[in-house]
Amino acid sequence: MLAFLSRIYYILNPPQTRTPTYDTLPGKPLNFGCLGAAKIAPAALIKPSRTHPEVVLYAVAARDAKRADEFAKKHGFLKSFGGLGGYQDMLDDPAVDVVYNPLPNGLHFEWTMKALAAGKHVLLEKPATCTAAEAAAIYALAKRKNLVVLEAFHYRFHPAIQRVKAIIDSGELGAIKRVEAALTAPEGTAPEGDIRWDYNLGGGSTMDPGCYTVNVLRYLAGCEPTSVLTAKAIPYSDRPEHKQVDRIFWATLAMENESIGEIHANLDEKKLWGIIPRMPKLSAVVECENGTVELFNFLIPHFYHSIRVHPRGKAARVEKAYSFGGAAKGEVWWTTYRYQLEAFVDQIQGRTPQTWINGEDTVANMKWIEVIYAKDGFGSRPASKYQPCAEDERTM
Numbered sequence: 001m002l003a004f005l006s007r008i009y010y011i012l013n014p015p016q017t018r019t020p021t022y023d024t025l026p027g028k029p030l031n032f033g034c035l036g037a038a039k040i041a042p043a044a045l046i047k048p049s050r051t052h053p054e055v056v057l058y059a060v061a062a063r064d065a066k067r068a069d070e071f072a073k074k075h076g077f078l079k080s081f082g083g084l085g086g087y088q089d090m091l092d093d094p095a096v097d098v099v100y101n102p103l104p105n106g107l108h109f110e111w112t113m114k115a116l117a118a119g120k121h122v123l124l125e126k127p128a129t130c131t132a133a134e135a136a137a138i139y140a141l142a143k144r145k146n147l148v149v150l151e152a153f154h155y156r157f158h159p160a161i162q163r164v165k166a167i168i169d170s171g172e173l174g175a176i177k178r179v180e181a182a183l184t185a186p187e188g189t190a191p192e193g194d195i196r197w198d199y200n201l202g203g204g205s206t207m208d209p210g211c212y213t214v215n216v217l218r219y220l221a222g223c224e225p226t227s228v229l230t231a232k233a234i235p236y237s238d239r240p241e242h243k244q245v246d247r248i249f250w251a252t253l254a255m256e257n258e259s260i261g262e263i264h265a266n267l268d269e270k271k272l273w274g275i276i277p278r279m280p281k282l283s284a285v286v287e288c289e290n291g292t293v294e295l296f297n298f299l300i301p302h303f304y305h306s307i308r309v310h311p312r313g314k315a316a317r318v319e320k321a322y323s324f325g326g327a328a329k330g331e332v333w334w335t336t337y338r339y340q341l342e343a344f345v346d347q348i349q350g351r352t353p354q355t356w357i358n359g360e361d362t363v364a365n366m367k368w369i370e371v372i373y374a375k376d377g378f379g380s381r382p383a384s385k386y387q388p389c390a391e392d393e394r395t396m
């Protein structure tokens, strides 16, 4: 109980790192620019940056200049860019080294391509794009410009999911037979008007919580799907604009290793009988020949998680993994986002990150999201209308 409370305290109040001097820093400080005064920015970048000596909150850009300015002051960015040209002005600032892109999904492609064209590394929110072709174009441009892009599947950087993967890979439980993953959010988490319900901005449940379920299935199975066997989705509402916007989806996938994947997400889970809130589903379960491993709370394990390993015929054991231990980097209170930031900066600085997600992985995740949407009849989210400039077109 004390460990739990102490972890939550440090997650909410990370200890300020000693102000580093240039000669004690492992690498050159990186000036980060944030595209949009996004709701996720404090958790994903701003708080984690406070304990990363090489990360400077340099600038934020928002469509409204006053909002940009207020956001900068509130969170300690040195500069703000606002108004119609604010995003591009920030990309044109030569002092910006790295761009964090937490714009709506439908704008990820355009602004990541523009950031890369301007010579910036990009931490790109999930899901990377609306189509696999767009994700491939991003990585092709990044490769050509020798820049780092990372799709922000933050949970992958935490020791909890890494421990589960290690248990599976150790062979203790034998061959994988079935992987199940579900993510549900209570009614009202994404209110009416949220970007997640806008088809043109890349909304939908499969794109939002669902993209994690596709990702964790592929990651824990250790292979790609071969086909989507079944897929079903329910629209957000009966209104014509929501015809292709899924509130809930279920899919069953056949995997290359002959296991079966079952995934499900609900971005707006209604209360039982209209009054009793339901517990969010947050688990990934892997059934193997000789037992089962279940990770409760694979999404935000830093708050609390449990890894239940049940070898067949033996007693089950419960493990926790809040840090990697030994000489590895991390503290028990590091959030998934803090581990992710460490890896991202390591990659940019030419150090080997503890965990990484490469471009092929990101492109494959987008591909299977599209295949699920094709199978359930909702169709891919619209590709961006943005046409990369002539120089970047060679990569498309």
Ligand SMILES: NC(=O)C1=CN([C@@H]2O[C@H](COP(=O)(O)OP(=O)(O)OC[C@H]3O[C@@H](n4cnc5c(N)ncnc54)[C@H](OP(=O)(O)O)[C@@H]3O)[C@@H](O)[C@H]2O)C=CC1
Binding pocket: 035, 036, 037, 038, 039, 040, 041, 044, 061, 062, 063, 064, 067, 102, 103, 104, 105, 107, 125, 126, 127, 152, 154, 195, 201, 208
């Ligand atoms: N890693 C994680 O745990 C999470 C990731 N996400 C991802 O982050 C991204 C942003 O999510 P979230 O922070 O909830 O989003 P917000 O609703 O806060 O929107 C993000 C930003 O999008 C900008 N924006 C630009 N154009 C539009 C437009 N046409 N309509 C609406 N907004 C626009 C706004 O910028 P401005 O300030 O300039 O107005 C806004 O600040 C998504 O890709 C989402 O999937 C979200 C939550 C958790």
Ligand SMILES: O=C1OC[C@@H](O)[C@H](O)[C@H]1O
Binding pocket: 185, 189, 190, 208, 209
């Ligand atoms: O990234 C996310 O994680 C949790 C979800 O509930 C949220 O909608 C999503 O954007």
